[in-house]
Amino acid sequence: MKQSKTMELKKPVRVSLARQVLTAMESMIRSGKWKVGDRIPAEAELARAFSVSHNTIREALQSLIHMGMLEARPGDGTYVMASDRFAVAVSNRLKESELPQILEARLALEKEIARLAAVKRTDEDLKELENALKDCHGRVRQGIEDDMLFHAAVARATHNPVLSELYNVVIRHVQENLEKLLQEKQYDSGAMKLHDDLLAAIRKQEADEAENIIVKIVEFDTVSIGGAFIS
Amino acid sequence: MKQSKTMELKKPVRVSLARQVLTAMESMIRSGKWKVGDRIPAEAELARAFSVSHNTIREALQSLIHMGMLEARPGDGTYVMASDRFAVAVSNRLKESELPQILEARLALEKEIARLAAVKRTDEDLKELENALKDCHGRVRQGIEDDMLFHAAVARATHNPVLSELYNVVIRHVQENLEKLLQEKQYDSGAMKLHDDLLAAIRKQEADEAENIIVKIVEFDTVSIGGAFIS
DNA sequence: TTGTATTTGTACGTATGTATG
DNA sequence: CCATACATACGTACAAATACA
Numbered sequence A, B: 001m002k003q004s005k006t007m008e009l010k011k012p013v014r015v016s017l018a019r020q021v022l023t024a025m026e027s028m029i030r031s032g033k034w035k036v037g038d039r040i041p042a043e044a045e046l047a048r049a050f051s052v053s054h055n056t057i058r059e060a061l062q063s064l065i066h067m068g069m070l071e072a073r074p075g076d077g078t079y080v081m082a083s084d085r086f087a088v089a090v091s092n093r094l095k096e097s098e099l100p101q102i103l104e105a106r107l108a109l110e111k112e113i114a115r116l117a118a119v120k121r122t123d124e125d126l127k128e129l130e131n132a133l134k135d136c137h138g139r140v141r142q143g144i145e146d147d148m149l150f151h152a153a154v155a156r157a158t159h160n161p162v163l164s165e166l167y168n169v170v171i172r173h174v175q176e177n178l179e180k181l182l183q184e185k186q187y188d189s190g191a192m193k194l195h196d197d198l199l200a201a202i203r204k205q206e207a208d209e210a211e212n213i214i215v216k217i218v219e220f221d222t223v224s225i226g227g228a229f230i231s
Numbered sequence C: 001t002t003g004t005a006t007t008t009g010t011a012c013g014t015a016t017g018t019a020t021g
Numbered sequence D: 001c002c003a004t005a006c007a008t009a010c011g012t013a014c015a016a017a018t019a020c021a
Helices: A017-031 A043-050 A054-066 A085-095 A099-120 A123-138 A143-156 A161-181 A192-204 A207-230 B017-031 B043-050 B054-066 B085-095 B099-120 B123-138 B143-156 B161-181 B192-204 B207-230
Strands: A070-073 A077-080 B070-073 B077-080
Touching: A017 A043, A017 A054, A017 B054, A043 A054, A054 A070, A054 B017, A054 B054, A085 A161, A085 B085, A085 B161, A099 A143, A099 A161, A099 A192, A099 A207, A099 B099, A099 B161, A123 A143, A123 A192, A143 A161, A143 A192, A161 A207, A161 B085, A161 B099, A192 A207, B017 B043, B017 B054, B043 B054, B054 B070, B085 B161, B099 B143, B099 B161, B099 B192, B099 B207, B123 B143, B123 B192, B143 B161, B143 B192, B161 B207, B192 B207
Parallel strands: none
Antiparallel strands: A070 A077, B070 B077
């Protein structure tokens, strides 16, 4: 009875000061003016800079803190912890999920990403994929990290930010779990040849083939994790 | 040099009052004590209820407001707008995305969801799917809404909350776009027979068949939207 | 070890704008 | 037009935690 009286009109004409400060700070972070790890100016200084009160600054800061983009350290300062609220929110959700569920989500995204990359890749994408794969072959030690970068490059080749951003968050969690489980054990990706095959399929723009290869790659990672669990 | 002085120890012993209030409020919303659409108590009342200051309450409220779970209406009150911060964050990200990209994400999720539902469905899941499909056949008018509920039931049958929660957000955006584009036009889902086929495939636990059917269903929706765009 | 400055955390009070009846 | 209730904003003060000399 109260919400839709005259009409279901939105009237965001009025934007609170705290929200203005919040968006200003968020854009400072997104633009890189405040980088991850930086300590931002003290509340009093920000209040002077924005010409608003201490409490207004505090409201904006607390919002960013609660959503995980900033961290306040009493007696020290306030530090930038992340640069993307979407990634933070998805990451927090994944943290309270089981690994098998995350791996299923990864497979869902990765299969379609492989297909789309094969269909939509440009010549520039191919260059980047070749470079990423070269890094994989070069270093044996940091296999997992380079492996992730190659997959991220494939995701970028879909030219679909929704899919690639989502995938990046998911694959980061998978990577962290892989690192925990296979600490000393050489990663040594037996999937290395499969990566060459994947690049070849994407180059030929063969979607079905790309998907089949990705399935094998993900299966490889999955049994690695599963094996580490059992043994 | 500053963050890891003695050790990289976490010390979550100290939890700010505002954060305690925030989590308390968030659990009130998640638990359903504060439902979507409800007006929550005034700030002064909350301050008394939680035995904290007006500003502390305000900090917690503003955080929930800024992340989209609450909405403050001056001279009126504060209302609950959403019940899940993860869903809100994903939804906000989708709002600034193009429909084709959202549809690609939907296809990625839906294909794997169909496979997993076929593999993992229980007899209880089958019951729910049959009921949801019955509703689809019953009403012709609200085709889109019931259609969405059936797909949501399929997602639930995967028993993977990550996938199903993500899918629910995505499909809601697709639905809203469908409704906008096909307002008066009867939805009349030519995909209706396909839904029967999908249920049959899930019943037989045939993953490949379920995936193939889902691809056809999504294609149907996609051309509906595309056609509406062109004409 | 001690003390001091800095910074965040908590709290109260006050004034103003805005919607409702 | 007035009274009420609520949100918004500011100012101030002090407490607690940390850094650094």
